[in-house]
Amino acid sequence: MRLTRHHELFRTSVRSVLERECAAAEDWEREGAMPVRALYRSLATEGLLGLTLPAEHGGLGLDLGYSYVWARELGRLPAGSFAMSLSVQTDIVLPLLVAAGSKRVVEDFARPAARGELVAALAATEPGGGSDLAAVRTTAVPDGDDLVIDGRKAFITHGSVADFAVVLCHLTEPGAAVGLNSLALVVVPTGLPGVRRERYTAKLGNRSCDHGSLQFTRVRVPREHLLGEPGSGYEWLTRVFTRERAFLAAVATARAEQALAGALARARERGVLGKPLAEHQAFTFALAELDAELALVEQYTGAVFQLLAEGRPALREASIAKLRASRLEREAAERQMRVYGGAGYLESGPVERAWRDARAGALAGGADEALLHLIAGHLPTGH
Ligand SMILES: Cc1cc2nc3c(=O)[nH]c(=O)nc-3n(C[C@H](O)[C@H](O)[C@H](O)COP(=O)(O)OP(=O)(O)OC[C@H]3O[C@@H](n4cnc5c(N)ncnc54)[C@H](O)[C@@H]3O)c2cc1C
Incomplete structure (x- = not known):
């Protein structure tokens, strides 16, 4: 960029x-x-x-x-x-x-x-699965000038506080076959009759951010709440995921950088075997590996933003960036935790929080394996 x-x-x-x-x-x-x-x-x-x-x-x-x-x-x-x-x-x-x-x-x-x-919230994941679009069961059935929404969503950021959610569903008639062509994104105000929200209270990380589940029972919204033309839901979803993953990659590189800086600062003041940890080659090499990876992932993520800025398709590239950046964030948080020894484990604060929060990167915005599945789908064929 x-x-x-x-x-x-x-x-x-x-x-x-x-x-x-x-x-x-x-x-x-x-x-x-x-x-x-x-x-x-x-x-x-x-x-x-x-x-x-x-x-x-x-x-x-x-x-x-x-x-x-x-x-x-x-x-x-x-x-x-x-x-x-x-x-x-x-x-x-x-x-x-x-x-x-x-x-x-x-x-x-x-x-x-x-x-x-x-x-706002984006409600795509369902209790039956988040990685697989075939798991989407929520439906929007046309009825006069309205769409009637039925279904359930899980693990949604802002799920219990959002004023409205963009809901991934199938735009379909009752009993009709559904597939990628019937996917649709519909804006659903969460204060409407038939919407039930529940907050997740015990979470590993990202604790001040709300997460909740949503249930829709015959929720009526005007047809104008459908985003895009009927049949274009999958295309819009692809655009959403591309920008989301690029954004999460940029966030993760910054968080990795913070964790590395924290690890280094601690290693400079903490002594082991007569010298600061930072002077032990095993430590500096480990940090150098992460720093080298960070330099590459940062450049790559910037390049993905450039592709987006030029209006070019970048779902594969954004997925690669998100996969590698969020892994790096986890590794950097783990390294920082390790340098802190028992203090990292036993004292609550930024070190253990970075470690807990980083785990969400393996799921939110696409699980690692779901991203690998997508990347694998773009592998070259033949020789
Ligand atoms: C903090 C947080 C915030 C979130 N926010 C939102 C949100 O705002 N909106 C939203 O819609 N969803 C949100 N999610 C849900 C998230 O998108 C899903 O958790 C994710 O897509 C994985 O879906 P799942 O949890 O149903 O796991 P599943 O899809 O059931 O997968 C379980 C595990 O199987 C593995 N796996 C997946 N695919 C494959 C494959 N092809 N091959 C091999 N292994 C595989 C992975 O390890 C995965 O973790 C959030 C999740 C978290 C943790």
Whole structure:
């Protein structure tokens, strides 16, 4: 990604905004909830929820370089929760609504969400499976001017706090065959009769970010809530996943960088066998390996953003970046944990939090094996 002086200026300003707005991040993590509405409204006043949205839809109309910097700065915060929460709003749902939504959807959902007045969710995963699109059972059945939604969704970021969810379902008549062609994305306000929400309370990581399940029982929404044309759901989903994975890769590289810096700082002050850990070759080589990987993954992730900025297809590339960056984040968090010895294990704080939070990268935005499955599908055929 070619970043200019303007992107760098933005980096400085967004860093100070995030440090100010998320100053209580550690407390929120301990309490298991961030004040998502107040936070979103504050960030919206700085234009941060609509960086890349066109100005006519309430955004700042900036290029994807700003989204890249935004992802990296979110990744620097002391918990994964913030990037996890905000990525859904700014780089998954909002661009989708603006690109594929009807006028009504843009007015009723995109604009207020860019102002921080509504919190969004993307509800794709179902209790029966997240990696396999064949597991989608939720349906949207046309009835007059409405669509009637039935189904269940699981593990959804913002699942219990979102004001609306973009729901992956099959647009179909009752009993009709479903497949990739019937996949559809529909905006469903969560306050409607027939929507039931439940919050996951005991979680391994990303504790201040809300996660919940959703159940839809004969929920009626206007047909204008369908995103894109009937039959185009899979294509839109591909676009959503591409941008989501690129964004999560950028976040993960920043989080890996933080963990490596933390490991190095500790290794310089902690002595073993008469000298600092940082002077033991076994340690420095391990860190050098991770640093070398980081340099490559950062470059590659930047290149994926460049592809997106040029409007080129990049699902495979974004999936590769997300796979490698999130693995690297886990390895770096593990290395940091190791340098801290017993203190990393026994004292709650940024070290064990980084380790716990990193695990979500193996699942959210596509499980590692689901990404490998996709990459394998693009392997060259023949010689
Ligand atoms: C923190 C967090 C936030 C999330 N946020 C959202 C959200 O906002 N919206 C949403 O829709 N979903 C969300 N999810 C769900 C996430 O997308 C799914 O967990 C993920 O897609 C995997 O689906 P699953 O959990 O049903 O596991 P399954 O699909 O049942 O897979 C189980 C395991 O099988 C393995 N596997 C998968 N595919 C293959 C394969 N082809 N070959 C071999 N092994 C395989 C993997 O190890 C995988 O972990 C979130 C999950 C987490 C943990």
